[in-house]
Amino acid sequence: MTDPATLITNIGELMTQDAEHRVLRDAAIVLEGERITWIGTARNAPAADSRYDAGGRACLPGWVDSHTHLVFAGDRTAEFEARMAGESYAAGGISVTVEATRRASDEELGELVAARAAEAAASGTTCLETKTGYGLDVAEEARHARIAAATADEVTFLGAHLVPQGWAADDYVRLVTGPMLEAVRPWVGWADVFCETGAFTPDQSREVLRACRDAGLGLRVHGNQLGPGEGVRLAVEEGAASVDHVNHLTSADIDALAGSWSGWAGGSGTVGSGSRGTGPRGTGLRGTGLRGTVATCLPACDLSTRQPLAPARQLLDAGVPVAIASNCNPGTSYTTSMAFCVATAVLQMGLTVHEAVRAATYGGALALHREQSTDDGGSPAVGALAAGASPSGPLAAGALAVGSLVVGHRADLQLLDAPSATHLAYRPGMELTHAVWRRGRRLR
Ligand SMILES: N=CN[C@@H](CCC(=O)O)C(=O)O
Numbered sequence: 001m002t003d004p005a006t007l008i009t010n011i012g013e014l015m016t017q018d019a020e021h022r023v024l025r026d027a028a029i030v031l032e033g034e035r036i037t038w039i040g041t042a043r044n045a046p047a048a049d050s051r052y053d054a055g056g057r058a059c060l061p062g063w064v065d066s067h068t069h070l071v072f073a074g075d076r077t078a079e080f081e082a083r084m085a086g087e088s089y090a091a092g093g094i095s096v097t098v099e100a101t102r103r104a105s106d107e108e109l110g111e112l113v114a115a116r117a118a119e120a121a122a123s124g125t126t127c128l129e130t131k132t133g134y135g136l137d138v139a140e141e142a143r144h145a146r147i148a149a150a151t152a153d154e155v156t157f158l159g160a161h162l163v164p165q166g167w168a169a170d171d172y173v174r175l176v177t178g179p180m181l182e183a184v185r186p187w188v189g190w191a192d193v194f195c196e197t198g199a200f201t202p203d204q205s206r207e208v209l210r211a212c213r214d215a216g217l218g219l220r221v222h223g224n225q226l227g228p229g230e231g232v233r234l235a236v237e238e239g240a241a242s243v244d245h246v247n248h249l250t251s252a253d254i255d256a257l258a259g260s261w262s263g264w265a266g267g268s269g270t271v272g273s274g275s276r277g278t279g280p281r282g283t284g285l286r287g288t289g290l291r292g293t294v295a296t297c298l299p300a301c302d303l304s305t306r307q308p309l310a311p312a313r314q315l316l317d318a319g320v321p322v323a324i325a326s327n328c329n330p331g332t333s334y335t336t337s338m339a340f341c342v343a344t345a346v347l348q349m350g351l352t353v354h355e356a357v358r359a360a361t362y363g364g365a366l367a368l369h370r371e372q373s374t375d376d377g378g379s380p381a382v383g384a385l386a387a388g389a390s391p392s393g394p395l396a397a398g399a400l401a402v403g404s405l406v407v408g409h410r411a412d413l414q415l416l417d418a419p420s421a422t423h424l425a426y427r428p429g430m431e432l433t434h435a436v437w438r439r440g441r442r443l444r
């Protein structure tokens with residue numbers, strides 16, 4: 001039995017974010033089950049079981065938010081106020097959230113995560129990564145990973161977020177790479193480390209990344225957020241899928257990121273097209289390989305911490321694939337609004353609207369290794385699947401690509417209450433989400 005087909009027609013502007021960067025006018029799209037089955041000019045659209053009139057609105061892929069920290073309780077308003085009064089952000093604030101989160105029951109924490117994910121979905125986010133990192137002991141990190149896996153598309157282990165009080169750093173690294181990693185393993189597909197002054201040194205970070213890679217996890221790095229440092233170089237050397245923040249970059253960092261894509265079948269760092277590479281050792285692991293390291297920019301965080309904005313323009317000009325994500329967390333970026341991040345990228349970081357939307361859709365998918373369907377030659381997930389993750393855990397065999405509107409990809413899309421995506425930056429701060437479909441189902 002085939003799935004009923006839904007035709008969304010009378011689309012004023014359809015921004016595909018496909019390999020050719022096509023933008024169609026007077027367009028239509030057909031969804032069947034979880035897939036997109038047709039895209040083209042409205043007058044050529046096939047018959048369908050049901051029809052939705054977009055009323056000339058703009059249609060674009062759902063946002064792919066590749067960096068969030070949704071598993072937390074409490075808030076840090078006082079710290080934010082102090083920062084706005086001139087204090088600097090420091091990693092130590094994380095411990096305030098750790099204490100509040102440890103006090104929350106499973107039920108409370110699950111509801112908080114689900115509510116944040118629902119808020120994100122209502123504003124167009126259709127694929128979401130989230131991290132642990134406010135547990136910082138074995139039982140809490142495992143609990144947070146399990147709770148995250150019930151809601152997020154991708155879960156990342158960030159036990160190496162901060163060395164908890166009372167621990168020697170090296171002992172804590174041994175805990176993270178040993179019992180903690182083993183405890184979270186059923187729920188996570190990725191590992192991350194905060195490589196920064198006040199968090200983990202480059203050597204400690206490398207140790208964490210290598211242990212996590214050996215356990216089959218893909219890698220990501222929080223790097224170069226608060227000052228120049230070795231985060232980017234580490235991420236590239238260890239084959240991380242992304243390095244996130246990237247506020248303080250040298251030209252050598254940018255060259256290293258661009259160079260990491262030189263062996264990729266998709267070309268020299270273009271975010272436009274290409275196929276998935278395999279790991280350098282033939283591992284096929286997510287987060288390793290010839291495909292290189294995406295630079296993930298977090299504009300809302302940059303503003304909230306008063307850091308220099310990440311040099312997204314320079315990165316793109318150098319051929320580095322860029323993602324934009326919300327980094328929703330209570331310390332540095334308490335928002336799930338990808339539209340706000342896109343508007344900031346255009347208004348303050350020098351991206352065109354098309355580039356900013358691409359970074360928040362296709363770029364996020366690239367950072368999560370979800371830009372291609374697994375049955376289109378994508379490498380198999382080695383994340384939570386192997387250990388029997390929740391059904392909502394990382395990429396399953398047969399998983400459909402996200403982040404671009406292409407026949408065969410996951411039917412994740414949004415309509416704006418505007419005739420073009422340009423309105424995202426032209427009318428900043430306005431809630432423009434009109435309708436959202438995820439996996440072919442209308443959410444809003
Ligand atoms: N930089 C490290 N981690 C988070 C902030 C964590 C916090 O302050 O609670 C971030 O991505 O900005």
Ligand SMILES: [Zn+2]
Pocket residue numbers: 067068069222327329
């Ligand atoms: Zn973060």
